Amino acid sequence: MHIHILGICGTFMGSLALLARELGYKVTGSDANVYPPMSTQLEAQGIELMEGYQAEHLQPAPDLVVVGNAMSRGNPAVEYVLDQGLHYVSGPQWLCEHVLQDKWVLAIAGTHGKTTTTSMLTWILEYAGMEPGYLIGGVPKNFEVSARLGGSPFFVIEADEYDTAFFDKRSKFVHYRPRTVVLNNLEYDHADIFPDLAAIQRQFHHLIRTIPANGQIILSDAEPALDDVLSMGCWSPVVKASLDPSSKQTDTPWHVELVAEDGSAFNIYLEGEFQGCVRWGQTGQHSVSNGLMAIIAARHVGVLPKHAIDALCQFGGVKRRMEKIGEVAGVTVYDDFAHHPTAIETTLAGLRASVGKQPIVAVIEPRSNTMRLGAHRALLAESAAIADQVIWYQPAGMGWSLDDVIEGHPHQQVCESIDSIVQQCTGLPSGTQVVVMSNGGFAGIHQKILNALAN
Numbered sequence: 001m002h003i004h005i006l007g008i009c010g011t012f013m014g015s016l017a018l019l020a021r022e023l024g025y026k027v028t029g030s031d032a033n034v035y036p037p038m039s040t041q042l043e044a045q046g047i048e049l050m051e052g053y054q055a056e057h058l059q060p061a062p063d064l065v066v067v068g069n070a071m072s073r074g075n076p077a078v079e080y081v082l083d084q085g086l087h088y089v090s091g092p093q094w095l096c097e098h099v100l101q102d103k104w105v106l107a108i109a110g111t112h113g114k115t116t117t118t119s120m121l122t123w124i125l126e127y128a129g130m131e132p133g134y135l136i137g138g139v140p141k142n143f144e145v146s147a148r149l150g151g152s153p154f155f156v157i158e159a160d161e162y163d164t165a166f167f168d169k170r171s172k173f174v175h176y177r178p179r180t181v182v183l184n185n186l187e188y189d190h191a192d193i194f195p196d197l198a199a200i201q202r203q204f205h206h207l208i209r210t211i212p213a214n215g216q217i218i219l220s221d222a223e224p225a226l227d228d229v230l231s232m233g234c235w236s237p238v239v240k241a242s243l244d245p246s247s248k249q250t251d252t253p254w255h256v257e258l259v260a261e262d263g264s265a266f267n268i269y270l271e272g273e274f275q276g277c278v279r280w281g282q283t284g285q286h287s288v289s290n291g292l293m294a295i296i297a298a299r300h301v302g303v304l305p306k307h308a309i310d311a312l313c314q315f316g317g318v319k320r321r322m323e324k325i326g327e328v329a330g331v332t333v334y335d336d337f338a339h340h341p342t343a344i345e346t347t348l349a350g351l352r353a354s355v356g357k358q359p360i361v362a363v364i365e366p367r368s369n370t371m372r373l374g375a376h377r378a379l380l381a382e383s384a385a386i387a388d389q390v391i392w393y394q395p396a397g398m399g400w401s402l403d404d405v406i407e408g409h410p411h412q413q414v415c416e417s418i419d420s421i422v423q424q425c426t427g428l429p430s431g432t433q434v435v436v437m438s439n440g441g442f443a444g445i446h447q448k449i450l451n452a453l454a455n
Contacts, residue, residue, distance in 0.1 A: 001025050001026065001063045001064070002025070002026040002027075002028070002062040002063050002064075003020050003025045003026070003027050003028075003062060003063065003064050003065075003066055004027075004028050004029060004030070004057065004058060004062040004064075004065050004066070005017050005020075005027065005028070005029035005030075005065075005066045005068065005091075006029070006030055006031075006053065006065060006066070006067050006068050006071050006075075006077050006078070006081075007029075007030075007031055007067070007068025007069070007070045007071055008029025008030065008031050008042065008047075008049065008068070009029075009031040009033060009034050009035070009038045009039055009042070009049070010031070010038075010068050010069075010070060011038060011115075011136075011137035011138055011146070012068075012091060012135070012137050012158075012160065012172070013029070013066070013068045013091055014038040014041065014042055014146065015135045015136060015137065015146045015147035016066065016091050016094065016095060016135065016147065017029060017042060017045075017047055018041075018042075018045060018047075018145055018146065018147040018148065019095070019098075019099055019135065019147050019148070019149060020066075020094075020098075021045055021046075021047060022148060022149050023098065023099075023149070027047050027048075028047065028048045028049075028050065028057070028062070029042070029047065029048070029049055029050065030049075030050045030051075030052065030053050030054070030057045030077060031049065031050075031051070032051070032052055032053065033440070033441070034049055034051055035440075035441035036441075038139070038146075041139060041145060041146060045145070053071075053075050053076050053077035053078075054076060054077070055076060055077065055080040057077065058077065058080055058081065058084075058086065061084065061086055062086075063087065064087050064088070064089065064094075065081050065086050065087065065088040065089075066088070066089055066090070066091050066094050067081070067088050067089070067090055067091070067165050067166070067167075068091060068165075069090070069091070069162060069163055069164055069165050069166075069172070071165070071166055072166050073166060078166070090164045090165035090167070090168050090175075091164075091165070091172075092164050092172045092173075092174075092175035092176070093164070093168070093175055095135070095175065095176075096175040096176065096177065099133070099149065099155070100155060100157075100176060100177065102153070103133065103153055103154070103155040104153050104154050104155070104179050104180070104301065105155050105156075105157060105176055105177060105178040105179055105180070106121060106132075106154065106155070106156045106157070106178060106179070106180040106181075106182075106297055106300075106301065107156075107157050107158075107159035107173060107176050107178035107180070107181050107182070107207075108121065108156070108157070108158055108159055108181075108182045108184065108293075108297075109159040109160075109161065109173055109181060109182065109183050109184065109204070109207065110182070110183055110184025110185045110186060111161075111184070111185050111186055111187045111189050111340065111342070112184060112185055112187075112286060112340065112342060112343050112346075113184045113185070113286055113289065113290045113293075114137065114158045114159065114160065114184065115136060115137045115138040115158055115318055115321065115337075116138075116287070116290050116317075116318050116321055117182060117184060117290040117293055117294050118134070118136050118137075118156055118157065118158040119136055119138070119140035119142070119315075119317075119318050120290060120291055120294035120312060120315055121156050121182075121293075121294040121297050121298060122134040122136065122140065122142075122143070122156045123140070123142045123143075123311055123312075123314075123315055123316075124294055124295070124298040124303055124307075124308045124311040124312065125154060125156065125298060125301070125303065126142070126143075126311075127307070127310070127311035127314070128298070128303045128307055128308075128311070130152050130154055130301070130303075131150050131151035131152045132150045132152060132154040132155060132156050133148060133149045133150025133152070133154065133155040133156070134147060134148060134150065134155065134156040134157065135147040135155075135156075135157045135158065136156075136158055136318075137158040137160065138158075138318045138319060138320060138321070138337075139318065139319040139320075140316070140317075140318050140319075141316035141317050141318065141319065142314075142315060142316045154301055157176055157178070159172070159173035159176055159178070159181070159207070160172045160173060161173060161190070161200060161203055161204065162190055162193060163193050169193075170203070170206065171203040171204075171206070171207070173203075173207050174203070174206050174207060174210065176210075177210050178207075178210070178211060178215070179211070179212060179214075179215040179216075180215060180216050180218070180297050180300045180301065181207070181208075181211055181215065181216070181217050181218065182218045182219070182293045182294075182296075182297050183204070183217065183218065183219040183223070183226050183229075184219075184220075184289070184290070184293060185220065185223055185225075185226070185289075186200065186201070186204065186223060186225040186226050186229070187225070187340070187342060188200065188375070189340055190369070191369065191373045191375035192369035192373060197225060201225065201228055201229050201232075202232075204226070204229045205229050205232040205233065208229060208230065208232070208233065208234055208235075208236070209233065209235075211235070211236045212235075212236065213235055213236055214236075215236045215237070216236060216237050216238075216239060216297075216300045217230075217234070217236050217237070217238045217239070218238075218239045218240075218241070218293055218296045218297055218300075219238070219239075219240060219241075220240065220241055220242065220243070220289065220293075221240040221241065221242045221244075221252045222242070222243070222244070239253065239254070239296055240252050240253070240254070241253075241254035241255065241256075241292050241293065241296060242254065242255040242256075243255070243256055243285065243288060243289055243292070253270060253271050254268075254269070254270055254292060254295075254296055255269050256268060256269070256288055256292055257269065258288070259277060259279075261353045262283045262284070262350060262353035262354040263282065263283050263284050263285055263287050263288045263350055263353070264279065264280065264281070264282065264283055264354065265277060265278065265279045265280075266278055266288050266291075268292065268295060268305060268309060270305060275305040275306060275309060276305065276306050276309035276310070277309070278291055278309050278312045278313060279313055280312055280313055280314075280315055281315075281316075281317060282315070282317060282322075283322070283350035283351060283353065283354045284322075284346050284347060284349060284350020284351075284353070285346060285349070285350065286343075286346040286347070286350065287350065291312050291315075294308070294312070295308040295309065295312070319335075320335050320336065320337045321336060321337055322334050322335075322336050322347060322350075322351070322435075323335045323336070325436075325446045325447070325450065326446075326447075326450045328450050328453035328454050329430060329453050329454075330429075330430025330431055330432070331425075331428050331429075331430065331431075331432045331433075331434060331453055332432070332433050332434065333434045333436065333446055333449055333450055333453075334351075334433070334434065334435045334436065335436055335446050336435055336436065336437045337437075337438075337439050338364075338437040338439075339367070339368040339371065339437075339438075339439040340368075340371075340376065341376050341379035341380055341382075341383035342383070344362075344364065344380075344383040344384055344437060345382075345383040345384070345386070347435070347437070348360065348362060348383075348384060348386045348387055348435065349386055351433060351435065352386050355433055358431045358432065358433055359388045359389070359428070359429065359431065359432040359433065360386070360387040360388050360389075360432075360433045360435065361387065361388065361389045361390075361391070361425065361428065361432055361433070361434045361435070362384050362387040362389070362390045362391070362435050362437060363391045363393070363421055363425070363434065363435070363436045363437065363445065363449075364380075364384060364390065364391070364392050364393065364436075364437045364438070365393040365395065365437065365438035365440065365442050366380070366392070366393075366395070366398070366402070367395065367438050367439055367440045367442075368439050372395075372398050372399070374399070374400045377400065377402075377404075377405050378405075380392075380402075380405050381405050381406050381408075381409045381412055384412065385409065387411070387435075388411060389411050389412075390406075390409070390411060390412040390413070391412075391413055391414075391415055391421050391424060392405070392406065392412065392413070392414045392415070393414075393415055393416075393418070393421060393438075393442075394414050394415065394416045396416075401414075402414040418442075418443045418445055418448070421445065421449075422445065422448045422449055422452050423452070425449045425452065425453070426452045426453060428453075434449060436449070
């Protein structure tokens with residue numbers, strides 16, 4: 001059976017392609033933006049990638065077209081599928097029908113940390129010998145690929161609240177029917193899809209409606225937006241955790257205690273009893289929270305906290321999540337996926353706690369649909385204020401100026417040229433930490449900066 005995937009280089013659709021290939025299907029795909037790491041991962045698996053959305057890509061007709069949620073009416077490939085009456089389906093629906101049936105699904109949802117927490121939980125179950133299936137919206141370093149079927153009933157999935165397809169405007173995660181759910185956090189995002197936070201909360205409520213009574217919902221005790229979701233109706237046990245050390249005396253069963261200020265080491269407590277210490281290469285309060293959530297979720301399927309802690313001590317991280325790309329002349333360059341003011345702030349705060357007074361330069365492309373629409377522009381400058389220097393990239397056609405955003409922030413500037421940004425990074429002193437933040441390829445600026453530093 002031949003499956004052709006429209007939007008195959010998206011993190012979700014690329015992972016779905018790997019699962020289809022593992023099931024024995026012939027898999028091909030089209031995308032307008034073919035770039036690493038997903039493109040290289042797919043090509044390594046022998047999946048044919050086609051640039052653009054041409055009708056010719058669908059000739060001869062595949063048995064099934066799986067349509068990514070980035071596809072819309074007017075897209076040449078979409079119009080061809082509809083005109084020719086080709087059999088098509090959304091990615092989440094295909095996944096539900098062909099992979100997730102009869103699985104114990106562990107889903108990670110929330111505005112931030114989904115990819116990393118999913119990678120952590122998958123690695124914990126793998127370390128425990130449970131051979132989980134998984135689909136991760138990124139490339140985890142502890143595994144060779146971003147998705148696999150696995151060898152057990154357990155399947156870990158990154159549960160995105162973005163819409164399913166142009167013909168199905170429900171959130172993707174409504175299709176997954178999980179038994180264990182982590183709700184990391186909830187803020188307003190996806191301004192191109194949701195008019196306000198309440199609309200996103202409604203979708204999270206739909207997710208809650210699918211969790212069985214013998215399932216489990218895991219969340220922080222400091223997320224009022226999620227408390228509002230649960231107040232709409234909840235039929236499953238809820239387990240709450242806290243990052244506040246003072247919570248030892250409260251009813252919150254799980255909490256952490258920082259051993260290192262930057263989050264690179266922290267103790268885990270359950271019902272006030274010490275479970276162990278995580279010492280790893282991750283930094284930031286957000287990483288600590290992600291790790292704690294993964295430990296709790298793993299316990300729901302039988303992994304002891306001690307074993308989960310041991311696993312996290314060997315967690316390698318995820319590509320494009322504060323991934324060290326290289327170091328030249330004492331200047332270190334990182335690649336990070338941050339696409340929201342909160343993600344920018346927490347990531348930079350974790351780096352600051354780690355490197356102390358060493359200079360931090362943040363190079364940021366507001367590339368996500370929400371960023372480009374300007375939904376968070378009032379928060380952008382302050383979110384990066386902890387950096388010593390911030391260079392914002394003004395992409396063509398954004399419709400509003402970043403110059404207005406940085407007014408009153410003398411250490412922040414706007415550039416309209418990739419080459420100009422690279423040039424500004426050439427004279428940085430040894431010890432400088434350069435963090436490149438974008439949820440796209442950013443024209444390969446990371447390597448361009450390293451090359452310029454080398455010359």
